[in-house]
Amino acid sequence: MYVPLALPVRIGGSMLIKPSINVLVVEDDIAVMQKCRELLLNEGHRVRTAESVEEALEIIQKHRADVDMLLLSLELQRGGSMMLIETLQKARAEILIMAMSAQCQEEAVDAIHAGAYDCIRKTFTPARFSIKMDRAIEAFRLRRQMGVIRKERQAALTRVEHDGNLLAVLNSFSDGLVVTDWKTNVVLVNDAAAHLFELKGKEIYGRPVSSCLKSDELLSLFVRAMKSDSSLATLMAGEEPIVKASGKTLRVHVDPVRDDAGTAIGAVALFHDVTKVTAMDKLRADFLSMVSHELKAPLSSLLMQISVIHDGLAGGLTEKQADLLGKAKEKTKGMITLVNDILDYRRIEEGKSIQKIETIDLADTLGRTVKLMGLSAEEKQITIKAHIADDLPAFSGDSGGIEAIFVNLISNAIKYTAKGGTVEVSLNQAGKDIRFKVVDNGIGMPQEYLDRIFEKFFRIKTEETKSISGSGLGLSIVKGIVDAHNGSIHVESKVGEGTTMIVSLPFQR
Amino acid sequence: MGKAAKILVVDDDPDMRETLQIILESAGYTVVTGEDGEQCLAKLKQEEPDLLILDLLMPRMDGFEVCKALKDPRHSRYARIPVIILSSVQEGVSQRRYELETGVRMDVDDYVEKPVEGEVLLERVGKIIKRLGKGA
Numbered sequence: 001m002y003v004p005l006a007l008p009v010r011i012g013g014s015m016l017i018k019p020s021i022n023v024l025v026v027e028d029d030i031a032v033m034q035k036c037r038e039l040l041l042n043e044g045h046r047v048r049t050a051e052s053v054e055e056a057l058e059i060i061q062k063h064r065a066d067v068d069m070l071l072l073s074l075e076l077q078r079g080g081s082m083m084l085i086e087t088l089q090k091a092r093a094e095i096l097i098m099a100m101s102a103q104c105q106e107e108a109v110d111a112i113h114a115g116a117y118d119c120i121r122k123t124f125t126p127a128r129f130s131i132k133m134d135r136a137i138e139a140f141r142l143r144r145q146m147g148v149i150r151k152e153r154q155a156a157l158t159r160v161e162h163d164g165n166l167l168a169v170l171n172s173f174s175d176g177l178v179v180t181d182w183k184t185n186v187v188l189v190n191d192a193a194a195h196l197f198e199l200k201g202k203e204i205y206g207r208p209v210s211s212c213l214k215s216d217e218l219l220s221l222f223v224r225a226m227k228s229d230s231s232l233a234t235l236m237a238g239e240e241p242i243v244k245a246s247g248k249t250l251r252v253h254v255d256p257v258r259d260d261a262g263t264a265i266g267a268v269a270l271f272h273d274v275t276k277v278t279a280m281d282k283l284r285a286d287f288l289s290m291v292s293h294e295l296k297a298p299l300s301s302l303l304m305q306i307s308v309i310h311d312g313l314a315g316g317l318t319e320k321q322a323d324l325l326g327k328a329k330e331k332t333k334g335m336i337t338l339v340n341d342i343l344d345y346r347r348i349e350e351g352k353s354i355q356k357i358e359t360i361d362l363a364d365t366l367g368r369t370v371k372l373m374g375l376s377a378e379e380k381q382i383t384i385k386a387h388i389a390d391d392l393p394a395f396s397g398d399s400g401g402i403e404a405i406f407v408n409l410i411s412n413a414i415k416y417t418a419k420g421g422t423v424e425v426s427l428n429q430a431g432k433d434i435r436f437k438v439v440d441n442g443i444g445m446p447q448e449y450l451d452r453i454f455e456k457f458f459r460i461k462t463e464e465t466k467s468i469s470g471s472g473l474g475l476s477i478v479k480g481i482v483d484a485h486n487g488s489i490h491v492e493s494k495v496g497e498g499t500t501m502i503v504s505l506p507f508q509r
Numbered sequence: 510m511g512k513a514a515k516i517l518v519v520d521d522d523p524d525m526r527e528t529l530q531i532i533l534e535s536a537g538y539t540v541v542t543g544e545d546g547e548q549c550l551a552k553l554k555q556e557e558p559d560l561l562i563l564d565l566l567m568p569r570m571d572g573f574e575v576c577k578a579l580k581d582p583r584h585s586r587y588a589r590i591p592v593i594i595l596s597s598v599q600e601g602v603s604q605r606r607y608e609l610e611t612g613v614r615m616d617v618d619d620y621v622e623k624p625v626e627g628e629v630l631l632e633r634v635g636k637i638i639k640r641l642g643k644g645a
Contacts, residue, residue: 297597300624301524308528311627313535336624 546570
């Protein structure tokens with residue numbers, strides 16, 4: 001009989017080149033077995049045969065990688081077919097099982113329940129055999145693909161567990177190490193991390209990382225690490241959030257774990273104890289503030305004393321004395337400016353970190369601020385109009401920071417508006433955000449400066465602004481606080497017409 | 510010319526007191542001084558000044574507490590006295606923040622930031638004294 005090898009077959013009008021697979025036929029009825037064998041070889045597949053379950057198992061064990069599909073009779077004299085199906089299922093052998101029986105009735109249903117893919121009647125015609133096999137092979141290929149992907153992803157990460165030496169090294173770190181798979185389930189935790197987060201032994205493996213570390217922020221870090229393409233990764237590189245655990249302050253860094261193809265298959269987080277460092281930083285920062293405050297008073301006194309003499313209020317001055325004192329005065333002013341700058345810098349730093357989160361009544365806070373600013377507005381005969389919505393949702397944030405935003409923006413509006421002008425302040429809800437808007441009809445700003453105004457110490461220097469005092473820190477302070485609350489600030493301005501500042505803050509952090 | 514206005518200057522820094530006194534006296538005002546909140550209240554009673562220039566940060570009893578005390582009915586006689594606050598904190602944000610933070614509503618007439626130019630101080634003082642209808 002002519003037996004062609006892999007051949008193109010017409011199915012329903014279209015041509016199909018079929019792949020060849022390795023089939024193991026388990027059948028003790030020789031006639032049926034031979035029929036199967038012939039048909040399979042005809043299709044170009046590779047065939048092995050076994051007459052019993054024991055033989056079949058032997059072959060599978062010996063040629064693990066070489067058995068793709070099983071053509072299994074459910075009517076073996078020595079039985080055991082169901083057991084074979086169950087065993088292969090349990091072992092996750094990923095061998096596709098096509099059952100065979102005389103009638104394909106209840107025994108077929110049982111077989112499929114146990115894990116077989118389908119059942120074919122032994123009275124099949126070649127055409128029928130072909131159709132059934134094609135379907136099975138397609139299913140097999142799809143499963144294989146999925147299995148490969150799954151294996152690839154799991155392999156790299158779970159392998160770490162089994163390498164004893166590597167584990168010993170990881171457990172010697174004083175930094176905490178937590179590794180997750182691509183589903184953010186924990187795959188590896190070293191001793192330091194287990195200690196930090198009070199995790200007991202192996203019970204955390206396989207569980208979602210959020211349940212172990214009890215922090216939504218950390219979970220989002222892990223997820224972002226794995227989603228990262230290069231641009232997001234760069235963004236994340238700068239983020240080293242601080243978390244607290246077991247009374248310690250920890251800095252976290254999360255990176256994606258990639259396979260050779262570059263696919264993210266998990267994430268690894270390193271937790272570094274910065275408790276002492278943070279405490280020292282705070283001490284240093286507080287010391288800096290304290291010293292600056294302490295310097296300010298005597299410097300102020302000094303400047304005033306020099307001024308009084310310089311102004312002739314303590315007796316007449318020779319030209320030479322006046323000249324020297326004038327210079328001394330300028331030097332002293334310089335020192336005071338420096339001290340003020342240090343204190344302002346500290347204010348920005350503090351503003352960047354949220355001191356305390358509490359529920360704030362924004363309408364009330366803004367109302368009081370507007371009243372307070374009324375004093376300085378009056379001096380310039382400027383009208384402040386306030387439109388505060390009365391149905392604002394609850395807002396949680398740093399109350400000192402929010403007040404600073406209000407005060408700074410309104411103060412700027414007043415400063416940069418001429419006598420008789422108007423400042424309109426509004427506060428309302430815009431979607432998921434609270435929106436605070438300050439509109440003035442003052443001197444405005446040239447377009448080219450608009451993206452620089454939030455820089456520290458930046459001030460626009462024109463004829464008009466020469467006489468307006470300020471350190472140039474107000475807006476950078478505001479920006480720091482807005483960012484800390486995950487909000488945004490937007491500015492529009494036209495020279496000679498005025499400026500509009502819009503701050504949006506989400507009311508759910 | 511009318512009686513010259515009397516100004517009470519309260520600050521814990523003796524150099525500041527001396528300097529302010531020189532500036533104010535050069536403009537013809539009469540000056541009396543105190544070094545903390547307690548002395549402030551005592552001198553208010555004793556001297557009955559027309560204007561109070563008050564430092565905020567002082568030991569024993571500070572400027573905030575003086576403002577609070579002035580609202581007390583026991584001191585109602587002096588409740589009306591105009592007050593200029595000497596603030597050692599930068600004007601603008603922090604100044605107003607004092608009030609917001611402490612919740613103390615300070616019914617004061619003016620804020621002046623240290624160090625203050627002689628001219629500026631005299632201008633601010635002059636405005637208030639004028640309102641009182643007194644000369645210098």
